[in-house]
Amino acid sequence: MTHASIQIIRDEHAALAAMLRSLILMVERGPGDAPEQYFDVLRAMLFYIDELPERLHHPKESELLFPKVAHSAPQIAAVIAQLDKDHQRGEGAVRELQHHLLAWELLGESRRTVFETAARSYVRFYLDHMNLEEREILPAAEQSLTAQEWTELDAAFATNCDPLTGKYPRDPIYDRLFTRIVMMAPAPIGLGSAR
Ligand SMILES: [Fe+2]
Ligand SMILES: [Fe+2]
Numbered sequence: 001m002t003h004a005s006i007q008i009i010r011d012e013h014a015a016l017a018a019m020l021r022s023l024i025l026m027v028e029r030g031p032g033d034a035p036e037q038y039f040d041v042l043r044a045m046l047f048y049i050d051e052l053p054e055r056l057h058h059p060k061e062s063e064l065l066f067p068k069v070a071h072s073a074p075q076i077a078a079v080i081a082q083l084d085k086d087h088q089r090g091e092g093a094v095r096e097l098q099h100h101l102l103a104w105e106l107l108g109e110s111r112r113t114v115f116e117t118a119a120r121s122y123v124r125f126y127l128d129h130m131n132l133e134e135r136e137i138l139p140a141a142e143q144s145l146t147a148q149e150w151t152e153l154d155a156a157f158a159t160n161c162d163p164l165t166g167k168y169p170r171d172p173i174y175d176r177l178f179t180r181i182v183m184m185a186p187a188p189i190g191l192g193s194a195r
Helices: 005-028 034-049 053-070 072-107 111-143 147-158 172-184
Strands: none
Touching: 005 034, 005 053, 005 111, 005 147, 034 053, 034 072, 034 172, 053 072, 053 111, 053 147, 072 111
16 A cells, blocks of 8 residues: 555655656747737746745655655665755755746847756756655665555645645635646646747
């Protein structure tokens, strides 16, 4: 049986991966003849990543899961150190990306390539990061944690989940932000055709 905390991590990864794929799709399509809508959705997406995965998902891993796995599966300490480093870098990286986007929107085309290049490298970095966690950390946790540790983890994880997964209770303050992203962004995250 999959432990609730592992399922939450997988669900949050899936939601975030969908968001990142929509973001890249938008970068590839460009603003076309609707730049206002384009910048509006991209801004909302980056704000979402900064607000939720950065503040809810990473701390769950770095503060709750990783220390237990490092203790019971010391052979993957180097992987955990790498992932923790990624977490520390993540917030700065998404802020920088938000700045590059604003620079393109407010200063014009000369700043477009910088944003597009940074966006591609950010998405690659994030997808690789989640991949590494699913490949190395989750199996090691499943093999080495005790029943008592799972009870503690599941209880701690249950109280702070990313509402974008659609499976866990959501804080109503994010409703407007989600509606905005989902209505305007392209699939897989949204229903719209923002370009
Ligand atoms: Fe992570
Ligand atoms: Fe993760």
